[in-house]
Amino acid sequence: MTLTTPEPLISRRSVLAAAVAAPSVLGTSRVFGADQETRSLDGLYRSAKAEGGKLVVYAGGDTPQQQDATKAAFLKRFPDVDIKIVVDYSKFHDVRIDNQLATGGAVPDVVQLQTLQDFTRWKKEGRLLPFKPEGFEQVHDLFKDPDGAWNAVGIIAFSYMHDVSAGGPASPADFIKPQWRGKMASSYPHDDDAVLFLYKLYAEAYGWDWVKALASQDIQFARGSHTPRLAVAGKHRAIGIGGSGSLTATNQPVRWAVAQDHPFMAWGQRVAILNGARNTSAAKLYVSWQLSAERQKESSNGWSIRKDVQPAGGLRPIWEYPNANLEAFPRFMENRAEVESWKQTFALYFGEVQGDPTPGRLGLRPGA
Numbered sequence: 001m002t003l004t005t006p007e008p009l010i011s012r013r014s015v016l017a018a019a020v021a022a023p024s025v026l027g028t029s030r031v032f033g034a035d036q037e038t039r040s041l042d043g044l045y046r047s048a049k050a051e052g053g054k055l056v057v058y059a060g061g062d063t064p065q066q067q068d069a070t071k072a073a074f075l076k077r078f079p080d081v082d083i084k085i086v087v088d089y090s091k092f093h094d095v096r097i098d099n100q101l102a103t104g105g106a107v108p109d110v111v112q113l114q115t116l117q118d119f120t121r122w123k124k125e126g127r128l129l130p131f132k133p134e135g136f137e138q139v140h141d142l143f144k145d146p147d148g149a150w151n152a153v154g155i156i157a158f159s160y161m162h163d164v165s166a167g168g169p170a171s172p173a174d175f176i177k178p179q180w181r182g183k184m185a186s187s188y189p190h191d192d193d194a195v196l197f198l199y200k201l202y203a204e205a206y207g208w209d210w211v212k213a214l215a216s217q218d219i220q221f222a223r224g225s226h227t228p229r230l231a232v233a234g235k236h237r238a239i240g241i242g243g244s245g246s247l248t249a250t251n252q253p254v255r256w257a258v259a260q261d262h263p264f265m266a267w268g269q270r271v272a273i274l275n276g277a278r279n280t281s282a283a284k285l286y287v288s289w290q291l292s293a294e295r296q297k298e299s300s301n302g303w304s305i306r307k308d309v310q311p312a313g314g315l316r317p318i319w320e321y322p323n324a325n326l327e328a329f330p331r332f333m334e335n336r337a338e339v340e341s342w343k344q345t346f347a348l349y350f351g352e353v354q355g356d357p358t359p360g361r362l363g364l365r366p367g368a
Contacts, residue, residue: 036132041289045078048282055083055282056367058097058108060090060115060269062224062358073298074289081282086367088359090114091193097274100365101127107368109277110286112153112269114194117333119270123149129273129280133288135306140319142326143268143305152268153290155303155318158198159264161229161245161256166238171259172202175239176213185220185231186241190343191353192225194265195242197329200342201263215349224358229254246301248313258323266324268305 039047048055059067067085074083088096090113100106113119122128123145132148143152160175162168166183169175175184189199203211220237228240232254245256258264271290273283289295296304302312311317318324332338347353 036136037134037284037288040134041077041285041292044281044285044288045081048078048279048285049080051279051281053081053282055081055110055279055286056108057083057085057110057112057286058093058367059085059087060093060113061087062089062226063087064359066226073295074286077289078285081285083282083286084367086362088362088366089192089357092357092362094118096362096364096366105276106274107365108274109279109283110271110273112271114156114192114267114269115333116267116270116330117336119145119150119272120334122272123147127275129275129277129283131273131284131287133284133291135291135293138293138306138308139291140305140307140317142319150270150272151287151291152305153271153287154269154296154299154305155266155301156194156244156269157258157264157266157301157303157318157324158194158225158242158244159256159258161232161240161243161254163232163235163238164253164255168239168255168257171262172241173206173210173262175241176210176217180217180239182218183238184217184241185222185228185237185239187225187227187243188221188223188353189242189350190346191223192242193333193339194267194329195225196339196342196346197325197332198242198263198265199346200332201265201325205263211349219350221350221354223353223355226358244301246313247315248302258321261323263323263325265329266303266318266321266326267329 061067064087066087071083071085086108093111093113094115097106097108097111119128128149130148136144136148139151145151160172169177169180174180187195189196220231225243228243231237232240247256247258249256271287273280273287277283291305293306293309296306296309299312302315303318304311319326
């Protein structure tokens with residue numbers, strides 16, 4: 001299903017008249033009340049340097065180094081912008097930003113998080129700067145706010161993976177077979193909402209008896225969605241549950257798998273510019289670069305948010321995989337009571353979350 005924009009309360013004729021009458025300002029043109037960026041990346045780069053050449057991004061992730069490749073690629077393209085990318089669990093970054101806004105102003109210019117529900121809330125609260133980068137029309141409707149309040153920066157997908165040398169299950173339904181007892185690692189489903197949603201899909205597909213049997217399989221649980229791959233790559237476990245990967249990486253020792261007609265999940269990691277950001281031009285540069293065709297073609301898993309970028313390795317566009325549950329995950333994230341119920345239910349089966357947060361303990365105002 002394609003998301004559609006509701007009809008405006010004022011007439012289309014009056015909007016068109018206003019759009020024609022409104023002058024072009026700072027390289028933007030008015031389109032139905034929103035700013036459509038017309039500057040190239042190089043033009044935005046010049047504006048960012050003139051602004052002061054600084055940028056702070058809060059990004060969701062599992063380790064402090066997880067966005068190092070993004071930072072290096074950005075600096076290679078735009079060496080005169082001093083960019084800081086602070087990585088933490090999205091569920092910590094979002095409340096950190098709320099607290100900063102309540103106590104003296106937000107540190108980041110750009111937020112890039114898995115907590116999709118925050119972007120719709122922040123839009124309603126007027127916290128986000130509407131921005132439509134060049135090529136906005138090529139971003140699939142599932143991955144952008146129609147008013148430009150937020151966009152998806154890229155596709156992330158979670159499923160299971162296995163050690164190629166040890167073989168692997170044909171589908172998640174096989175996780176409960178005796179041969180896999182003591183051979184599985186997983187990130188906690190009640191610590192990460194995306195992993196939680198994946199486990200929810202499994203429970204709905206295979207039933208609570210399956211969940212009970214899975215809980216008796218001596219799974220190695222850890223914090224951070226990167227940990228299942230670490231366990232499998234290190235030969236500590238044969239199967240990892242609840243992590244990202246690519247279907248195109250068929251020559252790797254760890255194979256990320258999507259079983260035919262069995263559920264997995266994917267979403268667009270959302271990015272937005274905070275209203276009142278100190279480095280607005282650099283923020284617009286970052287968002288425009290991330291959504292550009294040149295950047296989307298470098299996607300690590302082969303999928304793109306753009307309709308004009310062909311997926312790598314013979315993949316179909318992610319929106320053509322019905323078992324990816326693209327629309328169901330954002331709905332799930334909006335229903336926080338349901339999220340909490342699933343978290344507590346899985347805690348009953350798998351025990352409470354143990355261990356320190358893998359990005360560290362960053363405090364109230366990292367990156368300031």
